[in-house]
Amino acid sequence: MIEVHDLAKSFTLHNQGGAVIPVMAGAALTVAPGECVGLVGRSGAGKSTLMRMVYGNYLAASGSLIVAGVDVARASPREIIRLRRETLGYVSQFLRVVPRVPTLDVVAEPLLALGIPAAEARNRAAALLSRLNIPERLWPLSPTTFSGGEQQRVNIARGFAHAYPALLLDEPTASLDAANREVVLGLIEEAKARGAAILGIFHDEAARARVCDRLVDVTGFTPSVAA
Numbered sequence: 001m002i003e004v005h006d007l008a009k010s011f012t013l014h015n016q017g018g019a020v021i022p023v024m025a026g027a028a029l030t031v032a033p034g035e036c037v038g039l040v041g042r043s044g045a046g047k048s049t050l051m052r053m054v055y056g057n058y059l060a061a062s063g064s065l066i067v068a069g070v071d072v073a074r075a076s077p078r079e080i081i082r083l084r085r086e087t088l089g090y091v092s093q094f095l096r097v098v099p100r101v102p103t104l105d106v107v108a109e110p111l112l113a114l115g116i117p118a119a120e121a122r123n124r125a126a127a128l129l130s131r132l133n134i135p136e137r138l139w140p141l142s143p144t145t146f147s148g149g150e151q152q153r154v155n156i157a158r159g160f161a162h163a164y165p166a167l168l169l170d171e172p173t174a175s176l177d178a179a180n181r182e183v184v185l186g187l188i189e190e191a192k193a194r195g196a197a198i199l200g201i202f203h204d205e206a207a208r209a210r211v212c213d214r215l216v217d218v219t220g221f222t223p224s225v226a227a
Contacts, residue, residue, distance in 0.1 A: 001166050001197035002031040002054065007063035007073070007221075009049060023049055027063070027221040029199075033165070036188065036198040038212035041219040047201050050218055051168050054199060055090050056080040067166055085113050089164035093171050095143055095151040103129065103146075104139040107157045114162065121161075128157040132183055149175050160187050167191060169200035173207045185210060 007027035013019045024046045031037045039047040052058040053072070054065060060073040068087045070079055084090070089110075097106050104125050105112075111121035129139060132153040138146065143154040156172060172188070173181045181204075188211045191198060202208035208215070 001033050001068060002029075002199055003064070003066040004029045004050075004054070005064045005066075007050075007053065007065055008061045009046075009053060009058060010061050022223040024218075024221050025223045027218070029216045031166070031197040031199050033195040033197050034192050035213045036192055036200060036211050038208050038215045039199065039201050039218055040208075040215050041217050045219045045222055047218050048170065050221070051090075051170060051199065051201065055084070055088065055168055085110070087164060088166045088168070089159050089162065090168040091156055091159035091170065091172050093152070093174065095155040097143060099144050100142050102140045103134065103143045103154055106143055106154060107161055110158060110162045125157065125161055128161060129154070131187075132157050133180055149177070149180070152176065153180060156184055156187070160191065163191075163194060164196060166197045167199070169198060169202075171201055171203060173202070173204045181207070 004027055007024065008022070009024040010020050010022040013021060027050060029037060039050060041047055049058060053060050054067065056072045056075070063073060065072040067083060070083050072080065072083070075083070104122055107125035107129060108118075108121040111124060112118060126139070130136070134150060134153055134157070138150070143151050146154065152175060159167070169188070172184050176184060185207055188198065192211070200212070202212065
């Protein structure tokens, strides 16, 4: 479902004379349907960079990055938008939404984008918000006013609203209390059971041990090590 082959990435510092900084070389991994692969490595080794390349936020310098048959490294913007809408979900650490949009609609939006009837989409969103212990009195409000933990749970609800065949998870249990952490781990296990391919960053070692089938150390993909 997710296949990374000989992937490389560099950043150009335009405000420093166009200096080119290589940050990744020779990255390779696979994630099969129903499998969760955890990215590990020292801070700054490239875990988040690799995730952003898989999602198409960063353009790869070379190599291939196949998600459900689409090479994200070479795909057009239209292809990437379709991939994100139908196939590839992403739960980041930070909730980025348009202010004043009600929380219920924020969570329902991925379903509405797929043409799911509004009533059904909002019912599914409501079920997830309830499961993640977001009080119903908050659903008509914008999540931009919520606490950090509440925003994270809204982000998780939005990321799990559609049954994406592939999921990227960036610290999904960070800052959660024990009860909500358990809910999130349950959602991940259910996604694996239905066949989702999951690539994630988990600094929570107990969570990583519970849901990850394999670990990939990205330190070996840094140019200084690869050389």
